[in-house]
Amino acid sequence: MTFSNSDKKILRILQADGRMPNVALAEQIGMSPSPCLRRLKQLEDDGVISRYAAILDREKLGLGIMAFVEVKVPQIAETSIVDLFKDAVRREPSIIGCHLTAGQFDFLLTVVAQDMTAYSALAQNVLLRLPGVQDMRSSFVLEAIKDTTMLPIA
Structure with a gap:
């Protein structure tokens, strides 16, 4: 285009x-x-502008924890487990991003929670119980050096 x-x-x-x-x-x-x-x-x-949205300050909303969670889901010929995983992710409001990735893990989730206690409960009661999850690794955001929604327009 x-x-x-x-x-x-x-x-x-x-x-x-x-x-x-x-x-x-x-x-x-x-x-x-x-x-x-x-x-x-x-x-x-043309869909170049897909939607308009307000960008909220998660910390002011009491969501002090942001984590990137790598998830391994079995890749089998039958995609039913992966489809169930994707549907469950779409329904969980604490998961604000999910990307299929290449590499050691299959999915990269962006997750928010109020604090570490809330994250621990979310990890144990929701994330580890998502359909097909075999392994999970969390990395916590200590400081956002750059956090933008702006795409480079050449």
């Missing part, structure tokens, strides 16, 4: 401020509001 310079500017600006009114967006890009809105709607219709 090819993007115009205006499209790229729209994407850069909206990644920083998704609630920016169209008039202000058009002004920053240097175009009139109607063409700017048409370009924006086209980016939405």
Whole structure:
């Protein structure tokens, strides 16, 4: 997909401020509001902009622990266990990210909890009991050096 310079500017600006009114967006890009809105709607219709969301501060919400959890699930010819695992992950609100990976472990989960006591309970009562889990390894975030949702727009 090819993007115009205006499209790229729209994407850069909206990644920083998704609630920016169209008039202000058009002004920053240097175009009139109607063409700017048409370009924006086209980016939405094409799925380049998939959704708008508020980014919350997890610590202010009492979620002081963030962990990356590597999970090993048996890779068998029949994918039913893996499918059950994926469905269970999608239903668990404390798991805020899940990625299928290549390497020693099969999945990388991003998990949040109030504190270590809550994480311990989550690990024992939920994570280790997810369908097919054979092994699990947790790494805890001590400090976020860079934590962004902004993608590089060339």
